[in-house]
Amino acid sequence: MKFSLPKLNHRFSLITNGISLLGQTMLIGLVLYGAYYLLATTQANLLERGIESGFDFLGKEAGLPISDKLIDYQPSDSYGYAFVVGILNTLLVSFIAIILATILGVIVGVARVSKNWIVSKIAAFFVESLRNIPLLLTLFFVYTLLLTTLPGVRKALNPFDGVFLSRRGLYVPEPIFMDGFVFVIAAFAIAVIIAYCFTRWAKSYQARTGYPLPKILISLAIILILPLTVYLAMGSPLSFEMPILKGFNFVGGITLKPEFSALLIGLVLYTSAYIGENVRSGLQSVSTGQIEAANALGVPKSTIIRKVLLPQALRVIIPPTTNDYASLVKNSSLAVAIGYPDMVSIGGTIIGQNGQSIEIIAMWMAVYMTINLVISGLMNWLNVRVQIVER
């Protein structure tokens, strides 16, 4: 899309162009001067306060401990590495939250348009309360609830074998991959490729003959069965390390700290309310006549949903949902308020240690812009696929 003010008329635009040429030159001059002035004062200020500049600090020893981490990290590692740990934490929580918020959001949206009065009212209550309360308050509230209502380590809840839930966090078994597991992953990749080729062939087959094949079912079967056979053939190269209570805490397994859980729950609840509204408006945008026509033609209900309702609703749902995903990633920066070591939290600590705020803030901006670009790129690709194909 291209946006520009329509030219008023020829003579007028000539005049404005004449003015604007002078104006633009002056503007460029002003911007350049402003930039120079800022740079000069900043240099002087940094010198006066004894703050270094440049990105040399990234290689220095960080000395800051990080509680949650995806990759191995020691306080003796560098600042740059600590920042990467933060980026990974941001990505992890955003990724999981996007998936869960989408699932919950779709449920909420569908519930809102449900003909079942009580279900739609509960969904409306959910949406209206979460959208009108700041996310940070929800986060604090969830965090407090987690810390006050869950039992201590000694009395940890044990719903399944190897899963423990306590005030210190959620403990789950950690999968340990043994030598042969590479082949299972390879088999999975091959299965995905085969399934993709099969789907393409099935589509062309349907176009040629008119006979639909159960594409999803067969694809799923391929993707599940092939890796499973390889897994069994390799002699089950996967084991689990169980968390065990030792002294005052659990040892082994994967730990989900309450900070992480609170952030995840808060983000999921908040964003799902927004996604729910998108889904609702999408479903309501499809005129009832379409559904009635399909019913009158005797199209099965599931086919109506898949072939009539969803394709049209998705066109309305996807663009605002892209924005909601982007805000979810940005909102994950609220982690700093409850102490989950995401990128902003770790960056803030670094600023506190060496005062190099300009560099850190520039790095934050760069990472967030990149993530946003990737999300909008992916969603645009999806959007193009669901939009009406113009002939």
Place this chain on the structure above:
Amino acid sequence: MNNSQNNIFHPRPSLPAPRHSKGALHWVKTNLFNGWFNSILTLLAVALVSFTLPGFIQWAFIKAVWVGDTEVCKLSDDGACWSFIDAKFRVLMVGVYPESESWRAVVGTAIFGAIIVATVANWLTGKVLLVAWLLVPVFGYFLIGGGFGLKEVDPSLWGGLMLSVLLATVGIIVSIPVGILLALGRFSGTPMIKALSIAVIELVRGVPLITILFMASVMMPLFLPPGFIIDNMLRIQIGMIIFSSAYIAEVVRGGLNAIPKGQFEAASSLGISYLKAIWLIILPQALRHVLPPLIGRCIALFKDTSLVIVVGLLDFLGMIKNSSLDSQWLGYETEAYVFGAFVYWVICYSLSRYGALLEARDPTSHSK
């Protein structure tokens, strides 16, 4: 001849609806128990409600303590302790604002409330309304901060709901004109202005508010010449304005896009100058289009003011968090958060209702 009168066909009055398709029982059947799936859903929903709601009512109302100190609250263990909110009310509303100057907050609330009532009731219109609202930031800062005869109060003492409302109101009032300018810049035919506007808008929209607040609080002092000091509160206010302006610019751009090209052409054929055309023809229509999302931005900004807690200001949420750390009133976080959520909800929900009212009142609206 008289006969023709009698020949007119009089249909029999229609029969009432069959008993099974009206009344409360029918409503329950069609809305709650049509089909096995819906019946299960209804039962689950009823179970959920009857599981949570009575407990909440018991806690919040029936067993709650409304007056008394901590001792009374400790006696009633499974009820809410609302006297905690009562004891902390001043702190929640104005923070550590000097007690002798509290009257200013009351006066400010009264005037602000009067302006809001006058706006919603449609008593003020046109330029009077505009001027009244544009004076709000100036007057608000003067009343709370002092000066010109009033005793000056350091911004580090401002807090509570007062600070949240001040940040949000000033933020939105200043960022609407700035946002409109940015949007017009993005629409402008001059490449340099357009590029600058796009750069500002996209850069700000691409990053979280927290980084902007960090920038305002930590980085901005480095940019300023020595001796030129802006207070931390004011810097954060500027940060919020920059953040909000970028989003409002995008909202306004939507409105500008909706104005047909013919409007510009008609204006220029009548010999109306560029600025006049923008001010008198394009903007009034464009802003009318985007009133609902603009209200949405107001709500979002008010919610976003809660983030200032991260850079060391104690707004409403900050005070809620802090008040539950008081050693005298330990363990009443739930009450504090529920009260906070209620206040935020009431304000945001009223704003969104007002947005819906505006939409309904709009004479050019096609959605009836």
